[in-house]
Amino acid sequence: MDRDKALRRTSALTGALVAAGLAGTLGVGLAARAADSAEKGTPATGSSSAPESATESATESATDSGSGSTGTDAPSLSGGSDGSGQATSGGS
């Protein structure tokens, strides 16, 4: 009888330890993901706060602009007064 009781207690303790371990692993994983997102300058949980530094906000820009194809993200151009402009696009 005492042996059965001891086995049940051991099983219960083992189960509790496994559950605690899984919860800890999950917590560590979420924390790592949040830290990783913070390093990349992207909010982990939908924050809409303004960027604090040049690197952070520009990171969002660089990430946003890295994909897309010619056909789907192409802007529509119109003609202007020939020979004028606010800046020149020439080979550099």
Place this chain on the structure above:
Amino acid sequence: MPMIETLPIGAGTAQWSVWSTVARVVVTEPALLTRATAVVEAELAAVDAACSRFRPDSELSLACRGGGRPVVVSPLLADLVGAALEAARQTGGDVDPTIGAALCGLGYDRDFAAVTGRVVAPAVRVFATPDWRSVRLHDRELTVPDGVRLDLGATAKAAAADRAARLVAVRLGVGVLVALGGDIATAGPAPDGGWSVLVQDRPGDPHCTVRLPAGAALATSSTAGRTWGRPGELLHHILDPRTGRPAPRVWRTVSVAASSCLRANTLSTAAVVRGHAAPELLRGGPARLVTPELDVLRLGGWPA
């Protein structure tokens, strides 16, 4: 030859020399020009410190000297390298950041202003490039194979224009155009009628003016600019990664409009490398190609 800006400097416009070319900032509210210029200058300085291949103390130079071991880099350099690798992936390797050693071997191993006029590179030298897939980037851990020298020139200048424009718009709440030589990014609201951009490679080349909507970008790649070498062998800076040599001059100039300057420059550079197959690559978006004979080909709704 460094790109020279010939347009007048009007209200709301600032201009200065950087990276052997011209930086130009235009804002929709002239009262904010000084602050906008400071934001752009700081961002360009940060990009330079991160990825200049001409500075032995840049993060990129240090990573390339890592002997093939992983190096933890700043978020900024990780983004710039990531952008370069993504450009390589998107273009099937036409825009490859591992051409650094080949460029150095051809004599482009310092700021371009110091390259002009040098006699370099025997004609028979060939520099095969290592392949961009040999470079590993996991989050901020960058591994550059031993002996590989990265050159982010094809993408970092465009990415810098995107970053700087976005920063100015976000911080100051103003419409802005940032031009770095041929690379033009815009952010925030545009002036009435859009941003007006003169598209012209060298003085005397065919030219036109286009208007960009808010947020649009434009990049121009050229086989006529940034040339060096010696009589009978004039080199340019856009290499075919498969040969390690300047791409054949099928096109003198390629201009592409896209939603980001990084994307536009990736396509214009790849078009030069791809040569006769460039129109297929550029289908669907506005592009303008100029042949060595100065004939102009307009694609994808580029205005006549």
